[in-house]
Amino acid sequence: MRLLITGGRGMVGSNLVRGLSEAHEVQAPGRDTFDLLDARSVQETVSRLAPDLIIHAAGRVGGIAANAAANALFLYENTMMGLNVLEAARLAGVPRVLNLGSSCIYPKDRDEQLREDDLHTGPLEPTNEGYAVAKIAVLKYAAMLRNDDPRCDYKTAIPCNLYGPGDHFEPPRSHMVPSAIRKIDDARRAGDAEVEIWGDGTARREFMYVGDLVDFVGHAIERWDTLPPLVNVGLGHDYTINEYYAEIADVVGWGGTFVHDTSKLVGMKRKLLSVDLADAWGWKAPTSLTDGLRRTYEHYLETAR
Ligand SMILES: NC(=O)C1=CN([C@@H]2O[C@H](COP(=O)(O)OP(=O)(O)OC[C@H]3O[C@@H](n4cnc5c(N)ncnc54)[C@H](OP(=O)(O)O)[C@@H]3O)[C@@H](O)[C@H]2O)C=CC1
Numbered sequence: 154m155r156l157l158i159t160g161g162r163g164m165v166g167s168n169l170v171r172g173l174s175e176a177h178e179v180q181a182p183g184r185d186t187f188d189l190l191d192a193r194s195v196q197e198t199v200s201r202l203a204p205d206l207i208i209h210a211a212g213r214v215g216g217i218a219a220n221a222a223a224n225a226l227f228l229y230e231n232t233m234m235g236l237n238v239l240e241a242a243r244l245a246g247v248p249r250v251l252n253l254g255s256s257c258i259y260p261k262d263r264d265e266q267l268r269e270d271d272l273h274t275g276p277l278e279p280t281n282e283g284y285a286v287a288k289i290a291v292l293k294y295a296a297m298l299r300n301d302d303p304r305c306d307y308k309t310a311i312p313c314n315l316y317g318p319g320d321h322f323e324p325p326r327s328h329m330v331p332s333a334i335r336k337i338d339d340a341r342r343a344g345d346a347e348v349e350i351w352g353d354g355t356a357r358r359e360f361m362y363v364g365d366l367v368d369f370v371g372h373a374i375e376r377w378d379t380l381p382p383l384v385n386v387g388l389g390h391d392y393t394i395n396e397y398y399a400e401i402a403d404v405v406g407w408g409g410t411f412v413h414d415t416s417k418l419v420g421m422k423r424k425l426l427s428v429d430l431a432d433a434w435g436w437k438a439p440t441s442l443t444d445g446l447r448r449t450y451e452h453y454l455e456t457a458r
């Protein structure tokens with residue numbers, strides 16, 4: 154199949170390009186020649202490349218601090234990019250699009266697993282409201298095109314928090330896992346006895362290895378017709394932030410203690426996806442947390458330092 158992957162130089166996109174290139178013909182032009190904020194240029198490129206399927210993995214992405222500092226920018230850019238890609242696909246007659254959402258589209262303050270039909274049932278988390286509103290607008294546009302036009306077989310997968318090779322380790326952009334890897338590795342090198350955790354460490358998160366998302370997308374392409382049009386992609390279980398830091402300390406080989414900065418942003422207390430739908434479709438995430446963290450730390454040592 155001829156695939157066009159947006160954001161092919163990002164964490165998710167670069168892993169998709171690597172993982173799917175053997176089985177498929179993959180095109181993944183970068184932002185220098187394919188600026189997704191420029192609707193006309195997106196239409197021209199999509200029409201010229203005429204892919205069988207677009208995987209939309211581009212976006213303005215960042216951790217809690219980056220989002221909270223620029224909610225308007227995250228809303229604007231992610232909405233524009235997503236709508237430009239979908240509209241260009243529609244105009245060029247691209248039959249299939251797999252759009253990537255995010256678990257932050259669901260209501261905050263839910264202790265139970267978040268199901269696909271929980272969308273629009275409560276207020277959003279303010280630290281990333283701009284990003285969430287954009288993700289909702291784009292997935293809705295995909296769903297409405299699908300409903301209005303039988304030629305638009307456009308679907309959205311909703312991943313939980315992700316980490317892995319190609320992640321961004323530099324603050325303030327980083328998500329928790331790459332930030333913790335960097336802080337703990339710095340402490341190991343410097344012989345520091347303490348590392349700081351944002352918040353009290355009791356918030357829970359579901360972090361999935363990015364290779365598992367690539368595995369899911371590979372299956373989605375193979376079994377496209379049965380893939381639900383809106384589907385969560387996660388592990389179905391989560392850990393506290395303190396538990397992630399402890400596991401990362403083990404992987405890095407650092408034996409110090411943690412201190413908590415409770416003045417930092419914490420965001421949702423829990424953000425755990427229900428994976429019942431993906432499970433019934435026949436997919437499970439294959440990588441354990443320890444294996445995923447080991448591979449990510451190896452990548453960090455090879456490239457990011
Ligand atoms: N990381 C995570 O934890 C999660 C990510 N997702 C979703 O997965 C997708 C990929 O995220 P991730 O790989 O982590 O993010 P990255 O920041 O690693 O990658 C984003 C990519 O989008 C590209 N991009 C940004 N703006 C533009 C633009 N104007 N024109 C063209 N390309 C652009 C970037 O290009 P450049 O390299 O030039 O900056 C980069 O290649 C996003 O949709 C994100 O919302 C969903 C859930 C969790």
Ligand SMILES: C[C@H]1O[C@H](OP(=O)(O)OP(=O)(O)OC[C@H]2O[C@@H](n3cnc4c(=O)[nH]c(N)nc43)[C@H](O)[C@@H]2O)[C@@H](O)[C@@H](O)C1=O
Pocket residue numbers: 214215216217218220255256257281284285313314315327328329330332333349350351352356358394417418419420421424
């Ligand atoms: C993918 C997802 O990512 C973001 O939401 P988030 O889940 O809050 O992501 P995060 O990884 O930044 O934080 C997770 C938790 O971890 C705590 N935490 C501890 N110590 C550090 C730390 O050092 N850095 C960071 N970033 N967080 C830390 C932090 O306080 C929070 O409680 C949004 O961009 C959202 O838009 C989105 O889609």
